[in-house]
Amino acid sequence: MNSKTSTEKVKTAQRKEIGRQAQKSASTRKIIVEAALSCIAKYGYAGTTTPIIANEAGVSRGAMMHHFNNRSAVIGAAIEYLHEKRLRAFKRAIAALPKDKLQLHDGLKAYWKHVTHPLYVVFHELAVASRTDKGLAKILQPAQAAFYDEWYNLSYDLFPQWRSNTDALELAMDLVNTTLEGVAIRHLSIPEDIERETRLFNYLEECLSALKPKL
């Protein structure tokens, strides 16, 4: 049987005060999880093997397997960590924007920055792998859906002018989403062409201005 999962272990250790052991445990877990993300970025999902992760983390594979029951558990924890990090970073970027005279430009730029962030390729890598790995899909999909949800809600809050026409908002978001992600993914196989991309970026901004409901 599986006895208790690693997460449960942490929880029981955390109750009352945080002992040194629990601290160390959390610390190495974090190190391992970050190493896993780093490996996915460097070597791809298939290339992220347990010995490689352990090596990247600077711990023995035995220690790693003590904290996580199997490879999937490591990947799962990495996804969770990645999701939170991604969301936090995006929210922080949004929060840094001027609330009063918020321009479409700023929102667009924030999303662009998000999509060109190194961690985005990790998410994309996982998304592609999940197509043929149902187990992975089961872990990844909720995070993916949650992110889009959050993104939509944030946009709804931030751009009150659009609330009168949610269809337009949805269209605008789809346009931004697909286009920018398309550009980001193109970078994988084709060297970036700043000039062309900024032209596209500017055009997209024009489109949004035109789509914006008039008060």
Place this chain on the structure above:
Amino acid sequence: MNSKTSTEKVKTAQRKEIGRQAQKSASTRKIIVEAALSCIAKYGYAGTTTPIIANEAGVSRGAMMHHFNNRSAVIGAAIEYLHEKRLRAFKRAIAALPKDKLQLHDGLKAYWKHVTHPLYVVFHELAVASRTDKGLAKILQPAQAAFYDEWYNLSYDLFPQWRSNTDALELAMDLVNTTLEGVAIRHLSIPEDIERETRLFNYLEECLSALKPKL
């Protein structure tokens, strides 16, 4: 030393007349290559192992290794085959369009069909894998570049009205390219939403109409 590559073998066999043996050889090679593509579509690039390909092709692994020196050779042949097939299918779709009163709608639809074709996910799968597999990248990149080139040239030929403003053409193509590919890739992790997609599709068409240089 690698002695002669499988391709060379075929060539020597093909010179003079096409013997039945050479025919069979070409036939099984094709079967293997198609099986490889099928496997990439089904199990992903990492999951496409030599036993699986051979099994899918219905030949022994030994026979397969007789025709291809190693796994890379199979993949390489598959990419070449895929590229030609993709290009041919796209050209055929373009050729089927009405030459006289060609609408943007038709061109857009053709590209959309191309991007939702099952073989497109194979190409995308390979593109992602090539990020962390430089050997693969070396094979894939030329095909990728050639396809984009061909696409651009075709568009240039098909829409003479745009020739007066190549900047607009380039922008339009970037917009179409990134958006549609973005939608296609979204399908990997998120179930399609026909309504939203057609709305986006129609909007894209409007954008193109507006971008079109006036005569």
Place this chain on the structure above:
DNA sequence: AGTAAAAAACAATCGTGTCTGTTTTTTTTA
């Protein structure tokens, strides 16, 4: 008979999961 195709067998490597043993920390108990 001789050559190519196909199949099978082989050796080497690699990744995974499990198991055993050691050290350190925490908890219990005297």
Place this chain on the structure above:
DNA sequence: TAAAAAAAACAGACACGATTGTTTTTTACT
């Protein structure tokens, strides 16, 4: 409070299965 017991962190080694490339054997064709 100090010693003993329990639990957790960690390291290394093992066995199993899978994949790859090579080599050997069998089959089919000309």
